[in-house]
Amino acid sequence: MFISKNEADHFSYEDSVIKEAQITADQISLQVDALIVEPKNSQNTNFQRSYADTATVFFEKGKILKGIKEGYRRYDANDKLLEEIPDRELDEEQLGSLLTGLAGQYLYDLKEVTKEESADHEKADPDETNHGIDPVADGDGDTRQYVLGIEMATDDMTGIDADSYQILVYCSEMKVSWARYLNRITG
Numbered sequence: 001m002f003i004s005k006n007e008a009d010h011f012s013y014e015d016s017v018i019k020e021a022q023i024t025a026d027q028i029s030l031q032v033d034a035l036i037v038e039p040k041n042s043q044n045t046n047f048q049r050s051y052a053d054t055a056t057v058f059f060e061k062g063k064i065l066k067g068i069k070e071g072y073r074r075y076d077a078n079d080k081l082l083e084e085i086p087d088r089e090l091d092e093e094q095l096g097s098l099l100t101g102l103a104g105q106y107l108y109d110l111k112e113v114t115k116e117e118s119a120d121h122e123k124a125d126p127d128e129t130n131h132g133i134d135p136v137a138d139g140d141g142d143t144r145q146y147v148l149g150i151e152m153a154t155d156d157m158t159g160i161d162a163d164s165y166q167i168l169v170y171c172s173e174m175k176v177s178w179a180r181y182l183n184r185i186t187g
Helices: 092-100 115-123
Strands: 002-005 019-023 028-033 050-052 055-060 063-069 073-075 081-085 108-111 143-150 164-170 173-178 181-184
Touching: 002 063, 019 108, 063 092, 143 173
Parallel strands: none
Antiparallel strands: 002 173, 019 028, 028 055, 050 181, 055 173, 063 164, 073 081, 108 143, 143 164
16 A cells, blocks of 8 residues: 655646545545556656556645636637636535535546745736635644645537636645556557
8 A cells, every 4th residue: 555645746637536535523534546646756666757556645634725717818819809707716515516516527636735825826817826826824833734736527519619717725644545556658
């Protein structure tokens, strides 16, 4: 069994699909397929980018602070802005609905955010921010905060673009565990 602790940036989530999500009052657990373990991960015995078998992403003492539905800009072929939809914070009901429907959706990003990054984002271009998800004061130096990027699966029949979301989670520790490696990624 491989267990990586607080190394969110030592994985690639480009192909990751959530198989199952368990969210309780004090912990969050996601079963994820197609998680890529990067060479710099402390648990990477292959020393190459490799797929992990089904992995469990576990947020110990985890709580969801808020969710944001990502906005977007739509342009025509001449690069003229046609429509702009801003980011929107989810209310409690919308967030609950999102969380109950996570199975089968894509986990395209997971990163730790710090208070220093939050200060930098206030000065940055709005397109380069965490979509309104900034670390919050926690009063506890042992608390970590992560932003999960979730993209809803598209309906191939309609071709409608999928909605994407950012979810801010805080926890005492983030662990990723898996039983074995699958294939190495070439190229």
